[in-house]
Amino acid sequence: MVDVANRMRGLQESSITAMTVRCQELGAINLAQGLCQVPPPPSLLAEGARDFRDIDHSYSAPEGFAVFREAVADKLKKYSGLSVEPATQIVATVGATGALMATLTALLNPGDGVLLFEPFYGNYPTALGVLDLRAEPVRLFGPGFEVTEEALRSAVTDRTRAMIVCTPNNPSGRRLTMAELMAISAVAEEHDLLVITDEVYEDIYFGPAPHIAPATVGDLGRRTVTVSSLGKSFSVPGWRLGYACGPEGLMDAIRVAAESLVVCPPAPLQELGARALRLGDNYYRGLRAMYDRKRRALTEGFVAAGLSPNEPDGSYYLFVECSPLGVTTGAEATEILLQRSLVGTVPGETFYLHSPDLPYIRACFSLPDEVIADAAGRLARGV
Ligand SMILES: Cc1ncc(COP(=O)(O)O)c(C=O)c1O
Numbered sequence: 288m289v290d291v292a293n294r295m296r297g298l299q300e301s302s303i304t305a306m307t308v309r310c311q312e313l314g315a316i317n318l319a320q321g322l323c324q325v326p327p328p329p330s331l332l333a334e335g336a337r338d339f340r341d342i343d344h345s346y347s348a349p350e351g352f353a354v355f356r357e358a359v360a361d362k363l364k365k366y367s368g369l370s371v372e373p374a375t376q377i378v379a380t381v382g383a384t385g386a387l388m389a390t391l392t393a394l395l396n397p398g399d400g401v402l403l404f405e406p407f408y409g410n411y412p413t414a415l416g417v418l419d420l421r422a423e424p425v426r427l428f429g430p431g432f433e434v435t436e437e438a439l440r441s442a443v444t445d446r447t448r449a450m451i452v453c454t455p456n457n458p459s460g461r462r463l464t465m466a467e468l469m470a471i472s473a474v475a476e477e478h479d480l481l482v483i484t485d486e487v488y489e490d491i492y493f494g495p496a497p498h499i500a501p502a503t504v505g506d507l508g509r510r511t512v513t514v515s516s517l518g519k520s521f522s523v524p525g526w527r528l529g530y531a532c533g534p535e536g537l538m539d540a541i542r543v544a545a546e547s548l549v550v551c552p553p554a555p556l557q558e559l560g561a562r563a564l565r566l567g568d569n570y571y572r573g574l575r576a577m578y579d580r581k582r583r584a585l586t587e588g589f590v591a592a593g594l595s596p597n598e599p600d601g602s603y604y605l606f607v608e609c610s611p612l613g614v615t616t617g618a619e620a621t622e623i624l625l626q627r628s629l630v631g632t633v634p635g636e637t638f639y640l641h642s643p644d645l646p647y648i649r650a651c652f653s654l655p656d657e658v659i660a661d662a663a664g665r666l667a668r669g670v
Pocket of ligand 1: 321381382383384385408453457485487515516517518524528529
């Protein structure tokens with residue numbers, strides 16, 4: 288009998304998709320989906336439309352066009368202080384997801400353990416499961432969700448070979464501090480772990496301190512593969528353009544894995560992607576100001592509903608502790624918000640391997656201002 292692979296048993300599509308369907312049925316505002324729903328920079332679209340006929344529509348090299356990798360390297364240098372050689376240390380990929388999958392495929396063996404900081408981006412355990420890798424949780428506790436050396440060290444097992452670090456974090460909105468990254472560096476060094484960093488929200492942060500790329504801290508650069516994409520920074524997640532970069536000795540295998548998975552990232556969009564990456568300081572400042580405004584507006588809605596949302600210092604999510612609603616789980620909280628306010632959110636359980644300590648929900652604020660205002664009004668009136 289033809290059947291599914293053993294490693295696929297128990298793996299499911301995200302519960303966020305189910306919430307999206309319910310929102311459609313009920314006419315609710317969908318803050319569940321992490322989809323970026325703000326428009327891309329108009330200048331980029333205009334240039335793209337003008338040039339599309341003349342752009343290269345064939346395959347690119349598996350590692351992407353040089354023009355794209357050079358733009359990635361320049362941006363990393365300028366905004367993250369990370370020096371990478373575009374010819375040998377960067378592989379362009381199909382989104383950050385493509386970079387993550389190629390890295391896991393290239394550098395780990397079936398059965399290896401990978402540390403995930405709870406709460407984590409819900410796709411990580413599925414990605415690990417698909418590749419027959421083991422998710423090993425490191426429980427972090429709100430409201431701060433700080434990483435400590437002790438928590439990290441006690442999560443390491445005989446099988447641990449790697450960890451995935453997401454900063455700014457989806458869903459908690461936390462950015463890792465220098466002290467936390469030093470703790471990560473110490474434990475990674477002690478156990479000789481690969482560190483994969485997911486920095487897709489690197490350009491969306493609040494407050495003056497710039498993004499800290501983990502690979503620039505301590506000795507982490509030697510053992511870190513940095514993964515990111517253009518999706519969040521330029522509001523073009525559907526372009527599926529991302530990249531992995533890291534030590535030269537690891538990138539060959541990542542390139543081979545990426546090629547075998549998908550041949551190359553979308554070639555016609557790479558040149559346009561390179562232009563996006565060079566948009567400059569004003570663009571990034573505007574992006575952050577826009578998200579700060581949306582963050583404040585949605586926060587007001589939750590506060591008016593009697594809740595105390597976290598104050599994210601990066602990404603575009605609120606992670607809201609909902610015990611004032613008289614619930615013990617995020618799933619119950621989600622249901623109340625959906626029924627009373629017609630606002631769809633994601634239960635905190637989605638971001639943990641085992642139940643979280645408190646009832647959390649995640650709400651995305653990458654939506655047009657008027658939709659956020661509507662959602663905030665509904666929250667205030669409904670709960
Ligand atoms: C933390 C995190 N990593 C990766 C991704 C996916 O990135 P991409 O669309 O570039 O594959 C997302 C998308 O929501 C995300 O939140």
